[in-house]
Amino acid sequence: MNGAMPGTIGLDGARAVLTAGGPVVVPHPWPLPFGLVGRDPRAVNEAKHRPAQQSVAFWAHRADTRADTGPALALGAAELKLLEELLTQEQLTVLVPVATHRQPPPCLAPATLDGWALLFGGRWQPLDALLDEFPVLYATSANLTGQPPVGTTEEALAAFGGATPVLHLADPPELAAEQRRPGRASTTTVRLHTGGRMTVHRLGIQDAAHPDPDAYLRHLAAQYGGTAG
Template identity: 35%
Template sequence: MSEMDLPELNRAELHAVEAMRAGGAVVVTNPSPMTYGVVARDARAINRLKGRPVDQPVGISIHGETAHDQLFRYLDVGTDTRAAIDFALAERITVLAPIRPDPTRPEWLAPAIQDGWVVFFDGCWGQLAYLWTSFPFLYGSSANRTGEAPAASAAEARRQFPGGTMVIDADHLREPAATYGASTMIRVEPDGRMSLHRSGIQDQAAGGAEVILERLREFRSSVARLDGSASSPLGKTYLSTAATRQLLPRTRIRLGFARVPNKNADGPRVWDVIRAHVGCNSLGTATAAGELLAGGRLSIEGIGGTLVGCEPPLRDQEEWLKTFLMSKPSWRLDGDELTLTSGGSTITLLDRKIAEPDLPLEGIRWEVVTTITNADLRHHRSLAEHAWITIDGERLTGWTGCNELAATVTRNNTELSFSDVTVTDQACTDETAAVQAAMLATLGSAVDYTVDYNELTLLAPSGIGLDLKAGSEPLPWSPLRVRR
């Protein structure tokens, strides 16, 4: 299907993504009764569009789960307060919260931080799914020129931002409202106290800020009662070290726990999520916040997953794990070790960061596994020639599958910047040429990088990137180190 065959709104999303990849700002639709907003990958583009100093702090939409987890790791508030913040995000409320001055904090948070406080929201709207999922996070602000009210329609946005500024017009998807307004902003203190920082449409529609705040306080209290005072595995991933059932060779139980806002209108406002894997399908389910681990038991009613056809031994092992997890096993956390017990069966797991420490970025031959477009769309290039990179100090060397690659690299805690990129000039096959193009498009400035044990992800601001894997194991196989 060509671009011209797409509906007008989808074409507009495509053009908006391209504009933001090029460093521009775009005016986007929010669901009623919220006003329009301005989003960009470069915070300075928002300020230039609004006629403000380019270094003025802006808000940041943490609509991606990875961005959510990275931000929440540095918020200077308790676990129950984080749950209340997730509730606010699900209600499209903007949050002002204290953030710890940690040197490992991601650089991309800096434009949303001022004097130890960070402003964030979740702007993702399902009607514009492609636009939002094309980026792990976006900077944002209300759609208004300085001194004017935020735009409540596409026509008003075009009046305020003439001269070719792109406006995503989705008025036909919004419910008419008597009153439109920007989002309410709450302020969260380190001790968990919450107050109104800026009045907005949510508190006005609810009949006052105190109504909103009381709902958040009640939710925080209820989750605190369910969570109890003990430490929790939420926010971590664990790998099995022992199990009553003998697992198949080179397989291992992997359990991940997370707490996330519910982006849908139906259901609890905050989910507790468990994800599982034992060699074949990816499994998972969600419960209302606080219920998953309440009372020292793992409580789920059912579990779904992908539909990969497993060989009988793997299928039987997976069914055993599903039955075990649905049997309401007790759980106990002792430092980094998590133990689940049900009847005569026990599974012992270790925090993944301890069981499989992340490999160093440098000195590893990182082999290209997939190329990335739109931040989350992966392409396996099975017909491409082998490609890899190695970083040693300030020098990158590599092979694109048909050409030698070299570059200068500088590094901080979450970003790499590449310069002086050179590549030889041999002809490539079609698939290998696509890999080489992705590699060259990725190796620019301000490239986000994450290392997850033996896997490296590079993601450029354009949404283009690479998944790579260490070319060989750092240690021989052992029960605590299995290549995934």
Template identity: 40%
Template sequence: MQNRSSVGFERTLTRAIEVLDGDGAVVVANPSPMTYGVVARDAHAVNLLKQRPVDQAVAISVHSAPTRQQVFRVLDVQDNKIAVIDFALGERISVLAPIRTGVAVPEWLSPAAQDGWLAFFDGSWAPLASLWHRFPFLYGSSANQTGEAPAASASEARRQFTADTVVVDADHLRTPDAEHGASTMIRVNPAGHLSLHRSGIQDRAAGGPKTLLDRLNETRASSTFTCRPGGQGRA
């Protein structure tokens, strides 16, 4: 028999899917030590919930294999860096990569594209699999209002957003006492050079940006990475 918390979690997850189906935005949990995130099928909905300009660029979650392959086809990066990017996504590291000149960018990628660069991540998490499997991609951003720190718990998310915002509370599956943070974002240039675009929890966990970037540069698909945030697996 399911306990009360698991029943409530499943109900909230079902409600979140309904909101996403209706082109609204919801707040979703990530595994510790990641903070919560805002996702939607409509990029404008992400920005409206965060009370910022509706046309502000967002990132896109490329959690499904077909979506990821379409993204890789428009990138202007060396072939040997695709595996590194793919691995970084598996570590919940966000990526900023250049778009090939002259390539036709699908309209659904446009909200995540700015000045010839594409921002993307993989937000899937197994406890929320029913949500992530329903949508081939979702636009996303950290769960915070401008000027506020990203929410490290469901209660922090509820404090920052309006009372009618659906918050998928999975704190019972997270580590409340851990240091939490938004994702690190790496930048990959056309020559294949990796650099830190935005500091986050992954480079802090690795001991600094240089250590993280060195490990990524040495990465192969079969490598074991030492600063994977959170358990419970991918969706």
């Protein structure tokens, strides 16, 4: 099905682009910004106009993929359960320590820098039919380097100028309206340390309603476990 908005593609078009190795701009669940995703981390970085070898988040959007990567992380069972909640319920971007005593799976290599892997887990149900076909994807906010993340289909089209396809879900009308919902911003990035201690690496939309980063971390610890700061 066509994207039903000039310059956009639908799910079939996005599937074809991802299969061919190209990046696509996709909507995320509100209030997250739109994302730039692809199977090839180099292509994702180049579409964003940044160095091709720069680390980029691994989109751990499937339960089986998260289970497969868990043994490569320097986290115990309790911390892995906490990570699951932070990714899927809180929809954060999370920095996690990579175990030094075992070889990590190849999918984590583009997301790993200085012993820490960057994971993202937010997933919007209308994308299920697309995402289930691609267990390994890399993700970043949809913007050119130095520009703010985009929050609507129209902003995505303007930012990328047709150089990168933009997925627009046109039917039912409620989906099209959701993609124009204002008030989006970049995700908060939390660093989850061995032992369950959490620190804020980057401020974002999830912590915005809290008076300071420590208050947000205390909220996370009360909701999901772990320790703040």
